[in-house]
């Protein structure tokens with residue numbers, strides 16, 4: 001009989017602290033990490049690189065099924081090229097959220113995401129981890145925060161890297177991306193019925209991590 005692989009699903013909009021929490025829980029549990037947004041971003045990178053039309057569903061699906069990307073501890077590699085920082089741009093995020101509305105593209109990326117669920121367990125970060133990809137996850141967390149709070153955090157992060165950032169533009173980009181993620185027909189962004197929703201607008205990331213650690217101990221590691 002195959003052994004149960006514990007899964008912790010973390011969903012929510014961009015800039016809400018999912019990545020930091022996912023990394024924290026990965027370190028705490030020793031589980032594997034799936035950054036599903038990075039898969040959508042790598043696909044967006046490939047689509048731009050190959051000059052694919054973003055409405056060309058067949059070409060996007062073909063690329064999604066054969067996506068030549070590798071995730072290793074030191075970064076993301078596309079046909080051997082390190083694209084870790086290139087996929088973090090707002091442009092690639094915008095393309096990723098545009099092609100993520102296409103149901104056939106989402107289905108084509110399903111097997112690749114599911115393959116991350118191996119022992120000793122998985123922390124999966126995304127938009128539809130608890131609703132679609134891992135509906136039987138042992139623990140589902142859904143993080144929220146207002147678009148304004150998330151934009152402020154993003155500006156701070158960019159400034160700390162010496163990048164000049166315009167708060168109005170970033171707020172607008174975040175809202176446009178939220179709109180697409182919430183309103184798409186395929187796997188719209190919403191908490192699973194059995195998800196625990198944590199509003200991080202007025203919580204430090206340390207408090208969010210502490211809260212999540214307690215839940216993981218109670219609901220995942222105790223079974």
Ligand code: C5P
Nearest residue numbers: 014036037038040096097100126127128
């Ligand atoms: O999480 P991240 O900001 O890297 O994701 C980039 C885009 O990929 C999101 O705005 C979203 O449209 C899409 N995405 C998705 N489903 C996921 C992860 C990301 O649709 N599970």
